[in-house]
Amino acid sequence: MAKADFYGVLEVDHQASADEIKKAYRKLAIKYHPDKNKGDQQAEEKFKEVSEAYAVLSNAEKRASYDRFGHAAAGPGNFSGGFDFDLSDALRMFMEGGFGGFADIFGGRQMASERAQRGSDLQISLKLTLEEISKGVSKKIKISKLKACDECHGSGAAGNSKPSTCPTCQGRGEVRRVSRSFLGQFIQASTCPECIGSGEIIRDKCLVCHGEGRAKGEVTLSVNIPAGVQAGNYLSLRGEGNVGLRGGPAGDVYVVIDQKKHDDFERHGDDTIYRLFISFPQAALGDDVEVPTLHGRVKINIPTGIQSGKVLRLRGKGIRHLNSAGHGDQLVIVNVYTPRKLSEKERNLFEELAKCDGITPKAEEKSFLDKLKNAFRT
Ligand SMILES: [Zn+2]
Ligand SMILES: [Zn+2]
Structure with a gap:
């Protein structure tokens, strides 16, 4: 072209x-x-x-x-x-x-700032709730980092004094060494040890930063986290890291996402998993119950004769996808609750119930239940 x-x-x-x-x-x-x-x-x-x-x-x-x-x-x-x-x-x-x-x-x-050492990157961890991850969130994060020194504005020199050219490298920022071997002559360049690559030395150092041109300080950064991020995902904020020595370019900040444990839900990709406990009568007779979701409480119908382990799917009630439209689902795993302690009356009723014909699984029911179990193993 x-x-x-x-x-x-x-x-x-x-x-x-x-x-x-x-x-x-x-x-x-x-x-x-x-x-x-x-x-x-x-x-x-x-x-x-x-x-x-x-x-x-x-x-x-x-x-x-x-x-x-x-x-x-x-x-x-x-x-x-x-x-x-x-x-x-x-x-x-x-x-x-x-x-x-x-x-x-x-x-x-060659420019001094090109030779100057770049400041280091900073990594911070940001813990988010599932609710925040589900919708996306803006956060302000306070970090402490090396900023340009207020006193010398990053030059490292005191008052109005100016840095002078480094005598060791004559301002090149690197020193060359010629070495010979049977293959020929090599020129090795390395960072000047006297000026650490800046090409300049400061005779009259700033008293606040001792010639570094930078000092510890706090800054507040704003980050926009898109919905659907996972633990371990990170955002990079270019140029927000530590500033380099004597006005050298700043490093970056990496914000690494972490996820807080949720009281109600487990996360499975963009789906949330909720474990619902229902009673024997609810399982046998069916019922309407409310369950929490990331999008508020939702009414669901427990069909008559539901089995423990059955999964009900609430479409679109999960976490928003990171790179596409729409949401994951909420999976409600139904568990039938067995009472741990029985009153006299409850015991009598259960004993009465136990004599009934339809209360124990028949052979064909057992094979149906096996099928149910296998369906959720995959
Ligand atoms: Zn200073
Ligand atoms: Zn030098």
């Missing part, structure tokens, strides 16, 4: 100034940002396209080359010469462009 003209992508003309290109990129990147267009594949493609166009046109050298040779400048296919411009590159460029100056991500001077 032929690539669209980079100027066209950014909706600027060929004489556009660097400033106009930057403004155009900002406007379009915000418009198509995946956080604003959740699940929209087309917007994501646009976002990547806009980002790639900006990456080239914001660099004077690349732009000049592109003006002369077009997309063929760096060989067939990709302008940036084998650099696969994927979503995470686009997002990173947007993040870094959003705070302070834009810089070239394709080489030349």
Whole structure:
């Protein structure tokens, strides 16, 4: 597929100034940002396209080359010469462009924030009731995490002092070591031990955060949990985790769903299971009873002669499906309750009943009951 003209992508003309290109990129990147267009594949493609166009046109050298040779400048296919411009590159460029100056991500001077260590991810567990899971719920969660230091605004430097270039790595953030073996010469790059990759050292450290640029604090996050989630499902909140050292990008927060035990129901997929106990007379004579469901109490009919173990299905009274319309069912398992203690009168009545002909199962009844048992084993 032929690539669209980079100027066209950014909706600027060929004489556009660097400033106009930057403004155009900002406007379009915000418009198509995946956080604003959740699940929209087309917007994501646009976002990547806009980002790639900006990456080239914001660099004077690349732009000049592109003006002369077009997309063929760096060989067939990709302008940036084998650099696969994927979503995470686009997002990173947007993040870094959003705070302070834009810089070239394709080489030349490498950006400090790109080298800076990303903050760690946080994982929190969120316990929900079956009622909340059934309908979906919005929750506010208080978490403690590392935030940018209020005193130095994340720089780690005291007062108005500025960090200086790290003498060990000359600001590159990494040190190279040449090693030789019989296969040839290798250059190994590793994170600079003096500046821990930031390329800068702080001589006059902020007294509050001791040069880290971050401090413990509390934040409240809002999360929308869709209906039908299961224990172990998680949501990721991008950029809500610990901030990195000295203004480094923040990690993510993972909210892992857990399910509280319910007094009345067990969960089986999107179905709820409720165990109903009825008396001998109710089983023999039939009755109308009320049972609880996640959708309020529901009246059900106990048919005459119901057997213990019979399952009655209440359609649509279970948990809403996560990825499709509709609800699961509620399964009511009927149990016939045997009294544990009998009064004199009850004992007499049972003894009377025991003499009756229809009270004990016959051979054909037994085979019917076996069938019933087998039906629920599968
Ligand atoms: Zn500080
Ligand atoms: Zn260094």
